[in-house]
Amino acid sequence: MESKGSPVGRRVILGMVGLGALGVVFGRQLNSAVSDTVASTLPELGAIIPAAGGFRIYTVTNGYPEMSQADYRLTVGGAVSSPLNLSFADLESLPQTSMTKDFQCVTGWRVDNVPWSGVLMSDLLAVAGAPPTAIALTIDSFDGAYTESLTMEQAIRPDVLIATSMYGKPVTREHGGPVRLLVAPMYGYKSLKWLSNIDVVDSVIPGYWEQRGYDIDAWVGQSNGRSDEPVT
Ligand SMILES: Nc1nc2c(c(=O)[nH]1)N[C@H]1C(S)=C(S)[C@@H](COP(=O)(O)O)O[C@H]1N2
Numbered sequence: 001m002e003s004k005g006s007p008v009g010r011r012v013i014l015g016m017v018g019l020g021a022l023g024v025v026f027g028r029q030l031n032s033a034v035s036d037t038v039a040s041t042l043p044e045l046g047a048i049i050p051a052a053g054g055f056r057i058y059t060v061t062n063g064y065p066e067m068s069q070a071d072y073r074l075t076v077g078g079a080v081s082s083p084l085n086l087s088f089a090d091l092e093s094l095p096q097t098s099m100t101k102d103f104q105c106v107t108g109w110r111v112d113n114v115p116w117s118g119v120l121m122s123d124l125l126a127v128a129g130a131p132p133t134a135i136a137l138t139i140d141s142f143d144g145a146y147t148e149s150l151t152m153e154q155a156i157r158p159d160v161l162i163a164t165s166m167y168g169k170p171v172t173r174e175h176g177g178p179v180r181l182l183v184a185p186m187y188g189y190k191s192l193k194w195l196s197n198i199d200v201v202d203s204v205i206p207g208y209w210e211q212r213g214y215d216i217d218a219w220v221g222q223s224n225g226r227s228d229e230p231v232t
């Protein structure tokens, strides 16, 4: 389901608190089954905390960076004709796109039908004046550690989103708020949290987990030796 131009709607922060507590209860029951897979296959050892709907919360740092919507900035630079320094409100004033997608971590957990909304990466890159000949993006997190990469061809797909909303509410701090990346057709590690900067560059620079062995092209079901069903 995709709808372009739909308003993001009213944001309610408090609702997420109750949902989070519920997630912990359900998450614990799932945890023992899933943790074996996590431990035996992959080094995603950061804080793994069950959360709403079956998500696990990952961070490669000691916790979750905190940033208010008011203080938030997204910069877009590198080989663009109009470098950007956007506030959260600036992002909200760009065309809004919503999509509902399955979220699949390469360690095996999957959350079906997650509703997201925000600004398409392709719309943002158009505003920044990224040239058609551009090769790749390098993407940074304000956690100071995590990075990601996308080819330009991947970045301009209609299922790559600068997400400001998840489940109809602002993206929570744990899930990478105020703004995170969603690369829906790829494993979750491409969906960088706490997004702060995007640079248009002339070669693919492997991201955090890619420097540690994961495939740079992380198509669900076609990479990392896995055969998960592709996200639809
Ligand atoms: N900054 C940052 N982004 C990140 C990660 C991380 O550790 N730090 N983990 C990645 C991985 S491996 C997955 S599966 C998803 C998990 O998203 P969630 O923590 O919202 O469940 O975030 C991705 N983005």
Ligand SMILES: [Mo]
Binding pocket: 044, 058, 105, 106, 107, 187, 188, 189
């Ligand atoms: Mo992951």
